[in-house]
Amino acid sequence: xxxxxxxxxxxSAGFGQSAILRNINFSVFQNRVxxxxxxxxxGKTTMIRCINRMHELSPAAYYSGEILxxxxxxxxxxxxIVRRRIGMVFQRPNPFPTMSIYDNVISGFILNGIKLxxxxxxxxxxxxxxxxxxxxxxxxGIYRRGTFLSGGQQQRLxxxxxxxxxxxxxxxxxxxxxxxxxxxLMIEQLLExxxxxxxxxxxxxxxxxxxxxxxxxxFLYLGELIxxxxxxxxxxxxxxxxxxxxxxxxxx
Amino acid sequence: xxxxQQQQKIxxxxxxxxxxxxxSKFFKKDFLFKFILFFSGFLVFLLVLSIFVSxxxxxxxxxxxxxxxxxxxxxxxPVFEQFGALPFITGTLLTSFLAILITIPFSLAISIYLAExxxxxxxxxxxxxxxxxxxxxxxxxxxxxGIFVIVPVIRYLQIKLHIExxxxxxxxxxxILSIMIIPFSSSLGREIIEMVPAEIKEAAYSLGSxxxxxIKYVILPYARSGITAGILLxxxxxxxxxxxxxxxxxxxxxxxxxxxxxxxxxxxxxxxxFTEAVxxxxxxxxxEIGVVLFLVTTMISITGKxxxxxxxxxx
Amino acid sequence: xxxIRKRILKDRLFTLIVIVLSFTACIPLLAILxxxxxxxxxxxxxxxxxxxxxxxGEHGGGISNAIIGTFIVVGIAFVIATPLSLxxxxxxxxxxxxxxxxxxxxxIDILASIPSIVIGIIAYLWVVKPMKSFSxxxxxxxLAIIMLPVVIKSTEETLSMVPDSLREASLxxxxxYFRTILKVIVPAGLSGIITGILIAISRxxxxxxxxxxxxxGNPFMNLNVTKPVNTIPLVVFNYSTSPYxxxxxxxxxxxxxxxxxxxxxxxxxxxxxxxxxTKF
Numbered sequence: 001x002x003x004x005x006x007x008x009x010x011x012s013a014g015f016g017q018s019a020i021l022r023n024i025n026f027s028v029f030q031n032r033v034x035x036x037x038x039x040x041x042x043g044k045t046t047m048i049r050c051i052n053r054m055h056e057l058s059p060a061a062y063y064s065g066e067i068l069x070x071x072x073x074x075x076x077x078x079x080x081i082v083r084r085r086i087g088m089v090f091q092r093p094n095p096f097p098t099m100s101i102y103d104n105v106i107s108g109f110i111l112n113g114i115k116l117x118x119x120x121x122x123x124x125x126x127x128x129x130x131x132x133x134x135x136x137x138x139x140x141g142i143y144r145r146g147t148f149l150s151g152g153q154q155q156r157l158x159x160x161x162x163x164x165x166x167x168x169x170x171x172x173x174x175x176x177x178x179x180x181x182x183x184x185l186m187i188e189q190l191l192e193x194x195x196x197x198x199x200x201x202x203x204x205x206x207x208x209x210x211x212x213x214x215x216x217x218x219f220l221y222l223g224e225l226i227x228x229x230x231x232x233x234x235x236x237x238x239x240x241x242x243x244x245x246x247x248x249x250x251x252x
Numbered sequence: 253x254x255x256x257q258q259q260q261k262i263x264x265x266x267x268x269x270x271x272x273x274x275x276s277k278f279f280k281k282d283f284l285f286k287f288i289l290f291f292s293g294f295l296v297f298l299l300v301l302s303i304f305v306s307x308x309x310x311x312x313x314x315x316x317x318x319x320x321x322x323x324x325x326x327x328x329x330p331v332f333e334q335f336g337a338l339p340f341i342t343g344t345l346l347t348s349f350l351a352i353l354i355t356i357p358f359s360l361a362i363s364i365y366l367a368e369x370x371x372x373x374x375x376x377x378x379x380x381x382x383x384x385x386x387x388x389x390x391x392x393x394x395x396x397x398g399i400f401v402i403v404p405v406i407r408y409l410q411i412k413l414h415i416e417x418x419x420x421x422x423x424x425x426x427x428i429l430s431i432m433i434i435p436f437s438s439s440l441g442r443e444i445i446e447m448v449p450a451e452i453k454e455a456a457y458s459l460g461s462x463x464x465x466x467i468k469y470v471i472l473p474y475a476r477s478g479i480t481a482g483i484l485l486x487x488x489x490x491x492x493x494x495x496x497x498x499x500x501x502x503x504x505x506x507x508x509x510x511x512x513x514x515x516x517x518x519x520x521x522x523x524x525x526f527t528e529a530v531x532x533x534x535x536x537x538x539x540e541i542g543v544v545l546f547l548v549t550t551m552i553s554i555t556g557k558x559x560x561x562x563x564x565x566x567x
Numbered sequence: 568x569x570x571i572r573k574r575i576l577k578d579r580l581f582t583l584i585v586i587v588l589s590f591t592a593c594i595p596l597l598a599i600l601x602x603x604x605x606x607x608x609x610x611x612x613x614x615x616x617x618x619x620x621x622x623x624g625e626h627g628g629g630i631s632n633a634i635i636g637t638f639i640v641v642g643i644a645f646v647i648a649t650p651l652s653l654x655x656x657x658x659x660x661x662x663x664x665x666x667x668x669x670x671x672x673x674x675i676d677i678l679a680s681i682p683s684i685v686i687g688i689i690a691y692l693w694v695v696k697p698m699k700s701f702s703x704x705x706x707x708x709x710l711a712i713i714m715l716p717v718v719i720k721s722t723e724e725t726l727s728m729v730p731d732s733l734r735e736a737s738l739x740x741x742x743x744y745f746r747t748i749l750k751v752i753v754p755a756g757l758s759g760i761i762t763g764i765l766i767a768i769s770r771x772x773x774x775x776x777x778x779x780x781x782x783x784g785n786p787f788m789n790l791n792v793t794k795p796v797n798t799i800p801l802v803v804f805n806y807s808t809s810p811y812x813x814x815x816x817x818x819x820x821x822x823x824x825x826x827x828x829x830x831x832x833x834x835x836x837x838x839x840x841x842x843x844x845t846k847f
Contacts, residue, residue, distance in 0.1 A: 052739060054735070054738060054739060057738060075274060076274045077274045078274055078275070078276050078277055079274065079275070079276050080276045080277065080278060080741045080742075080743060081741070082741075083738070083739055083740065083741035084740070084741035087739070087740075088739035090732060090735060090736065090739075092732055094730070094732035094733055094735070094736040095736075096733065096736065096737075096751060096755075097733075097755055097845045097846060097847055098751075098754045098755055098757075098845060107737075107740065108740040108741065108742075110750075111737060111740060111742040111746055111747070111750050111751065112740075112741065112742055112746070113746070147846050147847070158736070161736075161740070162739075162740075165740065165741075276743060278743035278744075278745070281743065281745055282743050282744040282745050284745075285744065285745035285748070286744070286745075288654060289654055289655075289657055289658035289661065289662075290658060290662075290667075292651055292654035292655040292658060293654075293655045293658040293659065293667070293668075293671045294667075295651065295655075296651065296652075296655050296671065296674065296675065296678070296715060296719065297670065297671050297674045299678070299712070299715075300674040300675075300677055300678050301674075303678075303681070303685075303686075303689050303712075306689060306692055306693070307685070307688070307689070310692055357588055358588050358589070358591065358592040359592075361584070361585045361586075361588035361589045361592070362588075362589045362592055364585055365585050365586065365589045369582075369585070375586075378593070379589055379590075379593065382593040382596050382597075383592075383593070384833070385596055385830065385833075386593075386595070386596045388769060388773075388829045388830060388833050389596075389599060389773075389826065389829070390772075390773025390774070390775070390800055390825060390826075390829065391773070391774075391775065391776070392773070392775040392800045392803045392804050392822075392825075393599065393603070393773070393803065393822050393825060393826060394599070395804070395807075396803055396804075396807045396818060396819075396822050397595075397598070397599045397602060397603075399807055399808070400602070400606075400807070400815075401598065401602055431592075431595045434592050438592075462574050462575060462577070462578035463578055463581075463582070464574075464577055464578040464581035464582075465574065465578070467581075488680060491682070492680070492681075492682030492683075492684075492685075493682070494682060494683065494684040494775075494776040495775045495776050495800075495804065499804070499807070499808060519682055519684050519776075522684050522685075522688070523684055523776055523779055526687075526688070526691070526779065526780045527779065527780050527783070538688075539688060539692075542684070542685045542688045545682050545684075545685050546681055546682075546685050549680045549681060549682060550677050550680060550681070552680070553676055553677065553679075553680035554673070554676070554677070557676060
């Protein structure tokens with residue numbers, strides 16, 4: 001029985017006069033990878049930014065509808081708490097350039113002024129870096145700046161940073177689109193492992209990637225949810241014609 | 253589809269009648285912080301406004317007394333309390349324009365060299381560093397150098413030419429000024445020349461033009477409006493220069509008769525007489541000159557920047 | 568083919584003219600440095616820095632009061648201008664496209680183009696007149712007004728270059744806005760901010776015009792900010808325009824000290840800008 005972590009109901013969002021998303025309904029299940037896909041401009045980035053309430057930071061942003069996190073409406077919660085419980089990894093790796101790798105991993109605590117004992121910090125850093133497979137590679141230079149790493153390593157560092165907060169869900173916005181194929185593969189394998197302990201939502205415009213790692217797929221087109229379901233079903237027997245057209249590359 | 257929109261950052265959600273999304277416990281701190289940022293900007297804005305208002309208010313006595321005659325009258329007599337600013341306006345115009353005239357070939361040469369000739373090697377580095385150092389020399393040091401080095405040279409020249417060997421005067425001041433504005437005008441000129449799109453330069457080169465021809469027939473005409481704006485801004489700088497000019501211009505309140513006459517500029521008369529002004533009308537007249545300086549430099553700065561913006565967007 | 572030779576000749580001639588003109592423009596710098604070092608170095612000794620000026624006719628004496636005075640007025644200007652300009656610079660970098668920002672930017676450009684002597688008039692009207700006395704305080708305030716646009720502009724420029732992705736990363740971690748700015752954005756731009764401040768300081772340390780009727784100068788040592796104070800540029804001005812040979816010598820040495828200070832700050836600024844620059 002699938003455990004529902006996020007439930008998005010009747011959800012619409014946009015800026016000022018322009019509606020980006022209209023009446024979206026789907027769920028995100030625990031320990032599964034849910035991919036949000038669609039052609040450019042379909043609103044998938046907006047969707048993911050609504051889940052951790054980053055959307056409202058833009059001027060004239062609005063939303064209506066509900067997003068429930070373990071049954072609680074995120075819009076009634078403190079957005080700071082929402083963002084601490086829902087982590088985000090961005091398209092371009094963005095480790096904090098003034099901090100060491102060590103500090104980057106626990107930056108969520110440092111920047112929030114949460115004091116931890118050295119043993120606690122060490123443990124979180126080692127665990128998070130192990131989970132993303134970076135520990136062996138950086139353990140000797142852990143006090144160096146994070147910007148000396150390669151693109152793929154930086155992105156894994158960003159994932160470690162999000163994991164350190166022990167979030168309920170991790171959102172990834174096209175995390176491999178700026179990386180080379182080797183790093184892309186590494187991160188996809190990483191996500192496969194991570195889903196055992198975390199719930200993952202990933203935005204991707206790469207249908208092959210979604211086919212490789214997604215358990216569930218939400219297909220958006222022009223701000224509307226065209227189809228949502230288990231990945232296997234969507235890729236082999238999509239119900240909607242548009243979905244099929246997108247998957248066969250008729251438009252992107 | 254009912255959508256509630258707001259034009260501000262907090263958005264409304266249809267979770268129930270009149271319900272707002274939960275706000276962060278840091279909302280107050282964030283709001284206070286943003287307000288402090290805004291308020292700082294506001295204070296700076298207020299400062300500029302207050303400067304303008306203060307200057308005008310304090311020049312009212314002389315405005316009332318002399319009206320527009322102030323700008324065309326040649327008499328500046330503290331004893332008889334007759335104040336006319338024409339000698340200083342003339343002095344300012346003469347020194348500044350002459351300085352610009354002198355500086356143009358040199359600044360242009362530097363701008364062209366740094367923008368179009370080899371970028372690496374000893375000479376470009378030497379040139380750049382020298383100009384940067386030149387920019388850092390304080391005005392009073394230029395004036396000092398002017399008194400002890402340039403003035404004797406000019407005096408010698410004047411003797412040879414059978415003119416009154418004052419040494420000091422408009423011409424001397426222009427020379428010092430022209431040296432002082434070289435860093436500013438050459439860096440501005442270089443920025444402008446670098447804004448000329450590479451495509452048209454390459455097109456000209458590929459047609460077999462020499463560098464001189466590309467510069468003369470392609471780059472300079474294209475950059476004309478930008479360079480004009482640059483000259484305008486340099487003029488604004490020259491008009492406001494005080495110390496170096498004060499030290500070599502000879503401090504005379506009479507209308508200058510030639511470029512070798514001693515004179516005063518608007519800035520230098522303020523520097524010379526402000527602490528000695530006993531009557532309020534004297535002080536007010538000096539402040540009115542300050543208003544003129546403020547308005548002229550402001551207008552030049554705004555106009556120059558508008559022209560440059562238009563030039564930059566034009567590509 | 569004669570035509571091509573003529574064109575190449577013209578090009579060579581042009582290159583020669585450009586190089587000659589640009590080199591000639593550097594000569595004044597060498598001349599200024601040369602004269603100041605040559606004439607000033609002989610008067611530089613420890614006494615020069617420690618002692619007060621002596622009355623005319625007596626040998627020796629130094630500019631200790633001017634050195635302290637320069638520190639005082641620059642210090643006052645720094646304390647007043649730095650916080651205000653940092654905050655305003657942050658505001659402009661964070662609010663790039665609204666109406667007030669545009670108006671403010673125009674205002675700052677205007678402030679930057681006001682001749683420093685006019686700023687001196689303002690400080691006179693606002694501080695000297697009410698206090699009924701010249702003072703280091705009024706001089707410091709004048710210098711602060713001059714410092715503001717320089718630091719605001721360099722702060723805004725530096726922080727605008729910090730990529731948005733850093734702000735997003737911090738906000739997504741649940742960090743509130745004010746901490747994001749203070750702990751992430753500003754530290755990322757620290758080298759540029761410090762460089763801007765150093766350059767502004769080197770500029771105001773050399774200013775004379777605004778101090779002519781504010782700090783005014785003082786033959787004695789003065790640590791009281793409500794009283795007039797001497798500064799190194801004022802020494803150069805007053806002594807060089809005096810008729811006394813002895814004072815001219817001191818002026819040369821003071822000019823040397825002034826140039827040394829300005830160059831050191833500029834050099835520091837350049838090093839910090841290169842070495843501490845945050846790579847994104």
